[in-house]
Amino acid sequence: MNSIMLSADQFGIVYNVLSFGLVCMLATTIYTLVSQSRVLPKYRTALVMSSMVTFIAAYHYFRIFNSFEDSYVDGAVKVGTGAGDFNEGYRYVDWILTVPLLLVEVVAVLSLAKAAASSLINRLVPASAAMIALGYPGEISTDNNTKVLWGVLSTIPFLYILYVLFVELSKSLDRQPAGVAATIGRLRLLLIATWGVYPISYLLPILGQSATDPGAFVNRQIGYTIADVLAKCVFGLTILKIARMKSVAEGMKEDH
């Protein structure tokens, strides 16, 4: 357990950022749920998966927010795994559910032939689950060699995901309607750019950043939250946009 001293302003920033993350997830969940009827039925699975991702994240932000508030005693937040500690484990539980779902969403919104879709999903889901699961032992370890070991192991499925997304998936983009391929390309970049935040945060303690440095703690919470809002809310709204573009290309009225 680490005890991190936070000033009133630092406490306020983390408190408000976590609350911001929570309400973004909730509002996006409502928006994507209500928009179901605006896309053709074949794209509704992708959309409801997006609603589930933001809902699952809203639940975890609610827990993280309460955990942060409860763990702050006498000007310090206790970070650890025990009772009353600020529990960073919530983020890993969230990611192991939401990251595979996000990848399935990308495949689902393309509405590929069944065999092609299954092949992509059967490779992306286990790889992404392995990536998150292998990161966690390194995250909670205080030993740098252990951190490096699990970090390297976690990078292997990550590189495989990159390969599938940028080589295998690209083969399917040619047959998409105009504008869709470009938007999928941006979506893929959004995913990779926001995922970049997590390994940077993971590496900081290895690079000599003290685990009890208040500024580093505050920056990590802000960075994770912004990355989550981009990778889940902005991502989900982009999925809706692609589903709308494809629905219109397939005959749905533009103003529906």
Added chain:
Amino acid sequence: MNSIMLSADQFGIVYNVLSFGLVCMLATTIYTLVSQSRVLPKYRTALVMSSMVTFIAAYHYFRIFNSFEDSYVDGAVKVGTGAGDFNEGYRYVDWILTVPLLLVEVVAVLSLAKAAASSLINRLVPASAAMIALGYPGEISTDNNTKVLWGVLSTIPFLYILYVLFVELSKSLDRQPAGVAATIGRLRLLLIATWGVYPISYLLPILGQSATDPGAFVNRQIGYTIADVLAKCVFGLTILKIARMKSVAEGMKEDH
């Protein structure tokens, strides 16, 4: 942190006003969500954005209400950013999400040509986000020069928004059905009139109003809440009214 002494009656007024704001937001959210089918599909995005605005505000009023209750100890409310303080930051987190959404609603309900709508949104959203973000450092500062500096900086995007709403947007109102242009005009005035509450409250400490004056604190909470109910609930119901008028003008049955 400021400690503000409140009498039992003053506490009761603020407590009830915040609760009033919360339930107005929740009730309007339900009303606009259920009314989706009463407007043509093309106006449903505007309507669901209105539901999101009141939902996001309901979330923040819930937090503000609890924060107020928890921070009131021994006849005084502690206003600040620390744990257990009355957290005014919630209002800024709320506004940075809801103010851009309110402006997008106005554009969405007009259902302009895509290029015209994108052009308005691409100017209004960054300007409104900048207006809120630039106000916050001044709000939390206790130094008057700092307050004036950020206040002036925040006024620049505000004036730009006025220009876009009253000059650029007016060009699109000629082509709207009878009655719609007049209602949009009133909606625009409602937005500007209620926004006027926020800078007045911002200016009070600069004009010599003590930060620990109980009457000023109570008036600020009442003023913010009434402004929020007008700018979000009454605003959202007006959006619904406009969407109904336009739907009827475009062939939807009047009694639908």
